[in-house]
Amino acid sequence: MQKVVSERADNEGGAPLISVVVPAYNYARLLPRALDSVLAQLDSSSELLVVDDGSVDNTAEVLENYAQLHPELRVMHQANAGAAAARNHGIRRARGTYVLLLDADDALCDGALAELRRLVYSQPDAGMVLGAQVSVYPDGKERLRLPTPVPEGSPQELARSYLLEKRISISHCCSLFRRDLLLRCPYPEQLRTGEDIPVFTHLLVSAPVLITPLPLARIYKHADSQRHCRDNEETNALGMVEAVFAVLPAECQRLRQRYTAQRYLSLFRQAQQAGDVVQARCFYSRALHLSPWQALRWSYLRKRLRLSLES
Incomplete structure (x- = not known):
């Protein structure tokens, strides 16, 4: 495995090491912050893709303007199908060995891609890198959140720590995932919420995990109406159980x-x-x-x- 991944990571053949995928839906006013934070760090070993999930604001216009100024930016449009479908679309179209999924209303920290390159070159068989994040609250206050340690253990022990004991925390934006593992376990598009849990569980039990204390992303906190929506909540919860254990x-x-x-x-x-x-x-x-x-x-x-x- 290490030899295969190392060969892929050598971008002399044209394939990037890291693909940053940004699913975007009606975040035209915040999207430039996310794009600028990535474009400032891009080099020949990384790429940036944006998937417009059927936005009805001026997201398409913002992306067109950016694409004219930055030909390295790859833009895809799809009919509105939700964040899971947008992530899956971007992952399929990505060319990197690793994928970072950045939300359109967040931003990468300076030096994030350089730190991730360093880590995966040091251990090419890693399936996931977990970094710190800076949480930014509506009142302007900020809080540094360090990644939780991931102990060595069997798949069952790791799954128990994550799913039942909640000792391991994984989130988008400040995590890097190996693309081949994402392709084996796409985000379940039928789930309304919690679609990341089956994917994160699969990644956790499938390959080594690296940790860095450096902040990789600034996460901007705001109200999330979907999080509090209780429509069909029991059906969704049982569907999540099915999705999680289908990949374990x-x-x-x-x-x-x-x-x-x-x-x-x-x-x-x-x-x-x-x-x-x-x-x-x-x-x-x-x-x-x-x-x-x-x-x-x-x-x-x-x-x-x-x-x-x-x-």
Whole structure:
């Protein structure tokens, strides 16, 4: 594997090492910030692709203007199909050995691509690089978030740490992924939210992970209405379980019931926050039936006890 990837990483043949893919939907006013942050770092070992996901603002105009000034920019348009479909489109069209998926409203930190090149050249069989990020809040405050360590372990141990114990944090923009692994596990386009979890789990158990304390991206925080949308929430949660375990090896399948309970616990928390007491109780009961081990963790049990006292 190392020899194959090393040969791909040698861009003398024309193939870039890193492809930065930016899915864009109705972010015309913020898109220049993301594009400028990447274009300032591009060299012959990297490329920039933007997938316009059927935007109805002036995103197409912004991209046309940038493409005229920067012929190295590759622009693709598709009918609106969601972030997962836009990411998959960009990954398929990318030419790099590695892919960085940058949200259109965020930006790369200076030196990010140079640091990523250094790391993957040092360990060409890596499947993923996790870096630090700078979270930027609406009030202008900033917070540096360092990547969580990824311990050595079996696929089952890694999956348990990520899915059940939440000891490993993975996010777009400040992570680099090996493209061949992304092609084996595309983003599930049928999921409304959480479509990144099956992909991240697959990457985590498939190849070594590198960590850098350097900030790779500035993540701009803002309200996300989809995150709080509860339409068909149980169907989506169970669909996420299906997508996650469809890509995991046999030894990880024993975690499925506990992870299903974990998804119900997430639904329980969301229902409680929304003040839906009846549904919150229902979701907690299902989690408890599936896995008392998960449901009786103090962070959830405390919320359930509080719900009983308040009702």
